[in-house]
Amino acid sequence: MPELPEVETIRRGLAHVMSGRRILRAELRRADLRRPFPPALAERLQGARIGALGRRGKYLLIELDDDGILILHLGMSGRITAGAASPAGRHDHVVLTLDDGSHIRFNDPRRFGLLDYTSRAQLARHPLLADLGPEPLEPGFDGVYLTAALAGRTTPLKSALLDQRVVAGLGNIYACEALYRARLSPRRRAGAIGRDRAARLAAAIRAVLEEAIAAGGSSLRDYVRADGGLGYFQHRWAVYGREGMPCPGCDCAEGVRRIVQAGRSTFYCAKRQR
DNA sequence: AGACGTACCTGACCGC
DNA sequence: TGCGGTCAGGTACGTC
Numbered sequence: 001m002p003e004l005p006e007v008e009t010i011r012r013g014l015a016h017v018m019s020g021r022r023i024l025r026a027e028l029r030r031a032d033l034r035r036p037f038p039p040a041l042a043e044r045l046q047g048a049r050i051g052a053l054g055r056r057g058k059y060l061l062i063e064l065d066d067d068g069i070l071i072l073h074l075g076m077s078g079r080i081t082a083g084a085a086s087p088a089g090r091h092d093h094v095v096l097t098l099d100d101g102s103h104i105r106f107n108d109p110r111r112f113g114l115l116d117y118t119s120r121a122q123l124a125r126h127p128l129l130a131d132l133g134p135e136p137l138e139p140g141f142d143g144v145y146l147t148a149a150l151a152g153r154t155t156p157l158k159s160a161l162l163d164q165r166v167v168a169g170l171g172n173i174y175a176c177e178a179l180y181r182a183r184l185s186p187r188r189r190a191g192a193i194g195r196d197r198a199a200r201l202a203a204a205i206r207a208v209l210e211e212a213i214a215a216g217g218s219s220l221r222d223y224v225r226a227d228g229g230l231g232y233f234q235h236r237w238a239v240y241g242r243e244g245m246p247c248p249g250c251d252c253a254e255g256v257r258r259i260v261q262a263g264r265s266t267f268y269c270a271k272r273q274r
Numbered sequence: 275a276g277a278c279g280t281a282c283c284t285g286a287c288c289g290c
Numbered sequence: 291t292g293c294g295g296t297c298a299g300g301t302a303c304g305t306c
Contacts, residue, residue: 002299002300003299003300006299034282034283034300034301034302035302058300073300073301074299074300075283075299075300075301076283076298076299076300076301077283077284077285077298077299077300091284108283108284109283109284109285110282110283110284110285110298110300111282111283111284112282112283112300112301113300114301152275152276153276153277154276154277155276155277155278159277159278162300164300164301171299171300172298172299172300173299174299240299262277262278262279263278263279263280264300265297265298
C-alpha cells in the first residue's frame with residue numbers, strides 16, 4: 001500500500017492507540033521478512049514502553065523506552081492493524097499485545113516489508129535512513145533543491161522521483177500524480193528540467209501529498225479497524241491506473257497513456273504533460 | 275557514478 | 291472450475 005501519505009496516515013492512527021502503552025508480549029510468527037529480524041527482537045519489544053511514533057520517508061519509527069527505535073517498512077503489501085485480541089490470521093507475521101489488551105498486527109503477504117531496531121543516537125546514521133533525501137513536506141524542499149539534486153542525471157524524470165535519495169517517500173502512484181499536476185512529461189531527462197519547472201514540480205509534489213494525507217486522515221478511524229481499511233487516495237487519482245481514460249478536464253482522444261520506465265508503469269497525459 | 279535488469283514473494287485478475 | 295499468464299503501491303544487488 002504504502003507511500004508517504006499512507007505511512008503518515010498509519011503513523012497518526014497508530015499513535016492514538018500505541019503511544020504511552022506498554023508491550024506485554026511480542027509474538028514473531030516467523031524469523032524474517034525481506035531480511036532476518038534483528039537479534040533478540042522479541043525480547044527488546046517485550047516489556048517496552050512505547051513513546052512517540054515518527055516517520056522518515058516510507059519508514060515508520062516507533063520509540064521504545066528511553067533509547068530504542070523500532071524501524072518498520074511496509075514494502076508493497078504491508079499493513080498494520082489494531083484491535084481486540086483474536087487469533088492471528090494468514091500473513092500476520094508480528095503480533096504485539098499491549099497493556100490494554102489490544103493487539104497490533106503486522107500483516108504482509110508478499111513479505112517485502114522489514115523490521116529493524118536501533119537507538120536514537122544511531123538513527124540518523126542507520127543504513128536504511130542515512131541516504132534518504134529530504135522530506136518533501138518540510139521546509140527546504142523546493143525548486144532550488146530539486147534542480148541541484150537532479151543536476152547531471154540522465155534518467156527520466158519519473159524514475160528520478162522514485163529514487164529515495166532525491167526525495168523521501170514518493171512511490172509510483174504519487175510520482176505519476178505529481179508529474180501530472182506539474183504538467184511535466186515523465187520522459188523528460190531529469191537533469192534538464194530547469195529552475196522554473198523544478199519549482200513547479202516541488203510544489204506539485206507537496207500539494208499531492210498533502211491532499212492525500214488529508215484524504216487518509218478523514219478516514220483515520222476506519223484505518224485502525226481490524227480489517228485494515230485504509231483511506232487511500234484512489235478516487236482522486238488523475239492518471240494513475242487510468243490508461244485510455246481521459247484525465248480531468250482533458251479532451252484528448254487518446255486519454256491517459258501507459259508506458260514502462262525502469263520496469264515500472266508510468267501513467268501520463270501526453271497532451272498536457274510536456 | 276549512474277543506469278538498468280533482476281530478484282525477492284503472494285494474491286488478484288483476465289482470458290481461455 | 292481450473293489453469294496459466296500478467297501485473298501489483300518497494301528496495302537491494304549485481305553488472306555494465
